Amino acid sequence: MKSFRTFAGGVLALACLAAAPARAAPDLNVYGPGGPAPAMKEAAAAFGKTHGITVNVTAGPTPAWADKAKQDADVLFSGAENMMSGFASALPGVFDLRDARTLYLRPSAILVRPGNPKGISGFKDLLKPGIKVMAVSGAGQTGLWEDVAGRLGDIDTVRAFRANLVLPEAANSAMARTQWTEDKSIDAWLIWNIWQVSNPTLASVVEIEEPYRIYRDAGAVVTRQGKNHPQAQAFVEYLASADGKAIFKKWGWKTD
Numbered sequence: 001m002k003s004f005r006t007f008a009g010g011v012l013a014l015a016c017l018a019a020a021p022a023r024a025a026p027d028l029n030v031y032g033p034g035g036p037a038p039a040m041k042e043a044a045a046a047f048g049k050t051h052g053i054t055v056n057v058t059a060g061p062t063p064a065w066a067d068k069a070k071q072d073a074d075v076l077f078s079g080a081e082n083m084m085s086g087f088a089s090a091l092p093g094v095f096d097l098r099d100a101r102t103l104y105l106r107p108s109a110i111l112v113r114p115g116n117p118k119g120i121s122g123f124k125d126l127l128k129p130g131i132k133v134m135a136v137s138g139a140g141q142t143g144l145w146e147d148v149a150g151r152l153g154d155i156d157t158v159r160a161f162r163a164n165l166v167l168p169e170a171a172n173s174a175m176a177r178t179q180w181t182e183d184k185s186i187d188a189w190l191i192w193n194i195w196q197v198s199n200p201t202l203a204s205v206v207e208i209e210e211p212y213r214i215y216r217d218a219g220a221v222v223t224r225q226g227k228n229h230p231q232a233q234a235f236v237e238y239l240a241s242a243d244g245k246a247i248f249k250k251w252g253w254k255t256d
Contacts, residue, residue, distance in 0.1 A: 025053040028231050031069040032077035033139055034059050034173055035106075036218040038198045039251040040077055040239075046247070047238045053231055061139065061172050066090050074226030075235055079140035080216040093224070100221040103239055104253040108148055108214050109193035111180075111203035118187050122209040123148065126188055127160040134189045136176050137169035140216060145169075145190050151212050177202070192216075197252035215254065 030044060037059035044055035058065045069076065070091055078084035078100075088097045112120050118131065126133050135145040149161040166186060170176035173195065180189055180202070189203065196205040207213070220239055226232035238244050245255045 025051070025231065026229065028053055028055045028074050028226075028229060028235060029069075029072045030055060030057045030075045030077065030235070031065050031073050032057075032059055032220075033062070033079045033083065035079040035140060035192060035194060036077055036253075038194075039218075039248045039253065042251070043239055043244050043247045044235075046243065047235055051231055051234070055235065060174065062087070062090055070094060072225070073223045074229045074232040075220055075222055077218060077220045079218055080142075081219070082142055083140045084219050084221070095221050095223040095226075097221075100219050101236055101240065102217050102219045104245070104248045104255050105215040105217045106192045106194050106253050108144060108190065108208050108212075109196065110206040110208060111189040111191060111196050112187065112206055113184075114201070114204055116204050116206065120188055120206050122206065123212040124209075126164060126190070127157065129164075131164050132166060132185055132187045133161070133164045134166045134176055134180060134186050135169045136173055136191060137171060139172035141173070141191065144214070144216075147214050148190065148208065148212050151214070194252040218248075218253070 028044075028048070030040065032040065037057065040059070041057045044057045048055040058068070073091075073094060076084075076087055076091075076095060078087060081102075084100050085097065088095070110120060110123065110126065112118065118125075120126065120131070125131065135141070145161065145165065146158065149158045166179075170179055173191065176189065176191070177195075177199070180186055193205055193207075196203055220236045222232045222236055249255045
């Protein structure tokens with residue numbers, strides 16, 4: 001009788017186990033800046049659908065998400081190498097900087113008012129007296145305008161550009177976007193080409209001619225916590241795959 005009860009109990013336990021729903025895969029939590037966010041969110045949605053998980057992408061200025069990222073970030077993405085290094089300082093112990101993977105580049109570009117009413121055709125036009133230019137001083141663009149203006153080692157070019165610069169520079173791209181929208185006297189905005197791709201009605205884009213054009217990259221890194229998530233490294237690999245490359249190219253990134 002005792003053996004029968006033991007057998008029956010075992011059968012019941014197995015039946016309950018079989019009837020229990022499979023445990024859902026944990027969400028993947030991804031944090032980073034606004035610039036790469038449109039491409040990152042599309043990649044996250046595609047990866048999540050294929051792998052049956054939810055990939056939460058939180059994007060914006062670092063202070064807005066840093067505290068939360070310290071608790072649950074599985075992957076971080078950046079908009080420049082100096083930004084990734086900044087994450088290591090802002091999020092001590094969260095990830096190993098040596099693990100960061102470089103993904104894709106995007107070029108500096110000039111955004112102008114729709115229809116380009118000032119007829120700006122390249123960087124040299126930004127040096128003309130009376131042209132009002134906006135730039136960003138942080139968030140992956142630290143030193144951007146000086147890098148462009150000082151490209152040829154000509155101090156007069158740097159001086160001429162600075163004379164036309166809206167000061168102080170915006171602290172990040174989101175603040176610059178608000179300023180661009182509200183202050184119609186600004187003629188041009190020195191930033192990355194991807195901002196016009198994701199905001200096509202806000203501005204037209206003018207390429208910066210060589211040799212003034214510069215590039216910075218986006219990168220991604222699996223956090224120490226993310227190394228325990230079965231899909232974190234797979235997501236970073238997806239970003240670098242042919243499918244990920246196609247998504248980033250769609251959003252204006254240089255992938256070749």
